[in-house]
Amino acid sequence: MxxxxxxxxxxxxxxxxxxxxxxxxxxxxxxxxxxxxxxxxxxxxxxxxxxxxxxxxxxxxxxxxxxxxISVRILAGEFKPTRSMRRILSANRDVVSTEYPAEPSSEQYSLFRRYLDHRHQQGGMSDMSVLDYAMMVEDTHVNTKIIEYRLRVEGQGITGDDRKGPLIAAALTDKMGDGLSMVYSYFDPAQQDRSLGTYMILDHIRKANERGLPHVYLGYWVKGSRKMDYKTKFLPQEHLMARGWERYTGEPDAAESE
Structure with missing residues (x-):
């Protein structure tokens, strides 16, 4: 043997x-x-x-x-949205999220390109071609999905199962044994008032709870970088420290938690 x-x-x-x-x-x-x-x-x-x-x-x-x-993961089962998060959920009631196999499309790349050109013109991904995008999505040996967020059109159900409405956001997500890991997400910069970045995280928390998964992994919070501060607003959460995962003790503003 x-x-x-x-x-x-x-x-x-x-x-x-x-x-x-x-x-x-x-x-x-x-x-x-x-x-x-x-x-x-x-x-x-x-x-x-x-x-x-x-x-x-x-x-x-x-x-x-x-x-x-610092690695951050949300404790999905204990999470309670703040007042502003509830407003974001309400503002996006007309959005349908649907999971697909990790396969790229020209429509996704068009949205991805608009997102980069508007928000990350000087970033390391700014010159990604359609082939680079395809590799980012499909070069995976784990359980990865592309989650598309579309505006619901007349006659489409709450949990739509096809690509009818306009694509306004997408998330590349790994399903793990203990949670969902948000690998990369992007959205239509013309839909800025919807706070789609926050909405996608809230939707992943919902999905994790529906599947009995305890965590949503957000990647790294970079202490001292203002553009990463949003990751600490989803409480409670855990941070990976020298002694292991520790509960984060930060609290949202009193007005936000009402």
Whole structure:
């Protein structure tokens, strides 16, 4: 009988690069490949250990002088929306979310391109081509879905099952044993008043609760980066610290929690 175990993943370290979030800081990452039959199991373990997935690569910060990046996961079963979040849910009652296999479309890329051009013109993803986008979506060896958010049209049910209305947002999401991990999301910048970024997180919390999954993983909160502050508004949540996952004690504004 063959008792040889599968090889353990090999980890590598990137060279220092300019940090995209904090001025005067340099970033390094440790990463490994996730391929083959063990990829879903490995994705669960690494995500629970603070890694993020990009295509078939799992990575986490390994910066020499900075510990600002903190992994965040929402405790879905305990979550209670704030008053402003309830307004966002109400404002998007005409939005239908539908899950599909992780397959790209030209419609998705068109929306993705508008999002990048409006919000991330100088970012590392700003020059992504349609082929780059296709790889981002479909190069996965884990249980990944693309969730499309469309405006409901007349005659379409609350949980629509087809692509009828206009596409206004999308999220690439991994389903894990203990939760949903939001890999990447984007939305129509012309729909800014809908707060679609927040709405997609709220919808993932709903989906996690419906499936009995305790967590929604949001990736990294970068302490000191204002554009990452939104991640700490979804309470209660846990942060991955030196001793493991710890409950975050921050509180929303009193007016927000009413």
């Amino acid at each position: 063959n008792t040889q175990t599968a090889p353990s993943p090999q980890f590598y370290l990137t060279a220092p690069a300019v940090c995209p979030y904090l001025p005067h800081e340099m970033e390094r990452k440790v990463f490994t490949h996730m391929v083959g039959e063990r990829a879903p199991e490995l994705n669960d373990l690494l995500t629970q250990g603070g890694f993020r997935r990009s295509q078939n690569i799992a990575y986490r910060p390994a910066c020499e002088s900075c510990r600002a990046c």
